[in-house]
Amino acid sequence: MIVEMSLYQCLECGKCTASCPRRLSGKEYSPRLLAHKVISERQDEAYIENSVWECLTCGLCRERCPSGVDFNRFIMEMRALLADTKGLKGYRAHDGAIHSWMRMMTAPHLKQNRLDWLDPGIKVASSGDVAFFTGCAPYFNVFFAGIDVDTLSIARDSIRLLNFLDIKPVLLPNERCCGHDLLWSGDIENFEALCRLNYTSFKDAGVKEIIVSCPECFQVLSEHMPRIITGFDIRVTLLLDLLQREMQPGSTVFRPLKRKVTFQDPCRLGRMLNRYAGPRELLGLIPEMEFQEMEHSGRGALCCGNCGFINCDASSKQIQVQRLQEARATGADFLVTACPKCMIHLTCTIRDPLMHGKKIQMEIRDLVSVLADQIE
Amino acid sequence: MEPLRILGICCNWSPFACYNAAGMTGMSMPANFHLIRVMCIGRINQALILRAFEFGADGVILLECTDEDCRYGPGPEVGHENVHRVRRILHLLGIRQERLVERTFGAHEKEKLVQTLWNFTKEMEKLGPLMAKNGRKREAVKS
Numbered sequence: 001m002i003v004e005m006s007l008y009q010c011l012e013c014g015k016c017t018a019s020c021p022r023r024l025s026g027k028e029y030s031p032r033l034l035a036h037k038v039i040s041e042r043q044d045e046a047y048i049e050n051s052v053w054e055c056l057t058c059g060l061c062r063e064r065c066p067s068g069v070d071f072n073r074f075i076m077e078m079r080a081l082l083a084d085t086k087g088l089k090g091y092r093a094h095d096g097a098i099h100s101w102m103r104m105m106t107a108p109h110l111k112q113n114r115l116d117w118l119d120p121g122i123k124v125a126s127s128g129d130v131a132f133f134t135g136c137a138p139y140f141n142v143f144f145a146g147i148d149v150d151t152l153s154i155a156r157d158s159i160r161l162l163n164f165l166d167i168k169p170v171l172l173p174n175e176r177c178c179g180h181d182l183l184w185s186g187d188i189e190n191f192e193a194l195c196r197l198n199y200t201s202f203k204d205a206g207v208k209e210i211i212v213s214c215p216e217c218f219q220v221l222s223e224h225m226p227r228i229i230t231g232f233d234i235r236v237t238l239l240l241d242l243l244q245r246e247m248q249p250g251s252t253v254f255r256p257l258k259r260k261v262t263f264q265d266p267c268r269l270g271r272m273l274n275r276y277a278g279p280r281e282l283l284g285l286i287p288e289m290e291f292q293e294m295e296h297s298g299r300g301a302l303c304c305g306n307c308g309f310i311n312c313d314a315s316s317k318q319i320q321v322q323r324l325q326e327a328r329a330t331g332a333d334f335l336v337t338a339c340p341k342c343m344i345h346l347t348c349t350i351r352d353p354l355m356h357g358k359k360i361q362m363e364i365r366d367l368v369s370v371l372a373d374q375i376e
Numbered sequence: 377m378e379p380l381r382i383l384g385i386c387c388n389w390s391p392f393a394c395y396n397a398a399g400m401t402g403m404s405m406p407a408n409f410h411l412i413r414v415m416c417i418g419r420i421n422q423a424l425i426l427r428a429f430e431f432g433a434d435g436v437i438l439l440e441c442t443d444e445d446c447r448y449g450p451g452p453e454v455g456h457e458n459v460h461r462v463r464r465i466l467h468l469l470g471i472r473q474e475r476l477v478e479r480t481f482g483a484h485e486k487e488k489l490v491q492t493l494w495n496f497t498k499e500m501e502k503l504g505p506l507m508a509k510n511g512r513k514r515e516a517v518k519s
Contacts, residue, residue, distance in 0.1 A: 113467055
């Protein structure tokens with residue numbers, strides 16, 4: 001593993017630690033020291049174990065590393081290894097409720113009621129080649145009702161945009177969670193089970209292409225699923241790519257929106273999938289909209305504070321407050337993001353009664369919702 | 377057929393007093409009923425209820441004090457809210473909402489408590505075993 005992730009290439013320059021948002025928010029955590037310990041002080045198991053579960057997996061260290069150490073994958077595989085030998089560790093936010101329902105979804109005979117939210121305003125097909133992957137949106141909507149986050153609106157608006165492009169997607173009544181959070185919390189066994197069940201349900205529906213709006217789901221479906229399922233032959237398309245392809249300047253007319261916005265690059269979309277220009281180009285298509293970058297943006301964007309629903313703590317909150325303050329400093333009317341998790345985490349901080357008095361109130365909208373509201 | 381696993385999450389005060397009194401007077405209880413005693417039902421959150429199902433419970437019953445009876449204040453209200461939310465998640469998962477119920481008791485109602493447990497167990501036997509069980513139980517306790 002050390003060789004594969006180029007850990008021996010580490011120069012111990014410490015750029016990773018110096019840029020790590022977790023470190024900067026005051027945690028005793030250092031990617032550089034972790035790499036050093038894994039290479040030459042492997043007997044310090046306690047340190048290695050704790051550090052492996054501390055990481056946010058936001059990928060900023062990998063971005064900054066001059067030697068190309070693949071720190072993200074290192075953490076992912078170390079977690080799987082440790083989970084296998086020492087059991088699942090790491091504090092799971094919301095007491096693991098989210099991981100719980102993901103694991104429950106591995107039951108093969110599940111008959112979910114995940115499509116109750118469909119309304120006649122959006123057109124879906126009962127069969128066809130193209131499917132839309134809703135992911136956990138219906139579940140998050142119920143679970144996070146307390147902080148008033150509407151993740152289903154993202155799914156609804158995605159389908160509205162697809163309808164606008166004359167695509168009537170199939171929605172699968174029994175698709176499972178993509179398993180992203182199980183993968184990143186080391187539970188490979190259940191993750192693979194979810195992948196297989198999802199693949200079977202795609203195949204049973206006769207689907208040839210899956211359109212995904214969530215960057216996490218897209219990353220899992222396009223990168224990890226083919227690794228697990230031999231002969232994976234379904235095309236996975238990111239909704240943003242499709243929109244970018246179809247909505248060229250001049251071909252689509254958006255209604256003007258006289259607002260100033262800023263964009264939060266989700267780590268999965270930006271640093272892992274290298275989609276920086278796409279969302280900005282799409283926002284640029286809306287007439288009269290003004291766009292202002294935050295202090296940290298693009299490759300250096302700050303994490304929304306948490307990933308895979310592990311490790312939410314005071315330090316995550318601090319990162320979120322910093323991010324929201326940066327967003328407000330741009331003078332934007334609302335913050336646009338492209339990942340439901342960013343939306344959940346940042347909204348959670350905005351609604352936190354203990355954060356009262358900190359100037360972080362801000363409207364957060366998903367990119368697809370912004371676009372869907374402006375189509376004519 | 378393996379007996380169903382019924383889990384009761386029981387508040388330490390009124391419901392447990394009933395349970396204790398029922399045991400002292402030798403009233404018979406369903407053999408497949410397992411009890412977890414907590415200080416207050418307000419301590420239970422959505423995750424713990426979901427986890428009971430994840431770890432193989434076929435039915436979960438929350439035994440609570442009545443609203444005005446809570447020794448700590450808002451316990452049963454927290455219980456109502458959690459049950460309401462978890463039931464919606466169970467519905468999404470395709471699990472019958474009857475598998476999760478809450479009942480309130482005064483400290484003297486041992487007959488009512490025992491009767492409730494029997495009724496709930498019968499109800500679960502009618503529904504049969506839960507299909508949405510995780511076959512691979514890395515975290516689950518050994519049975």
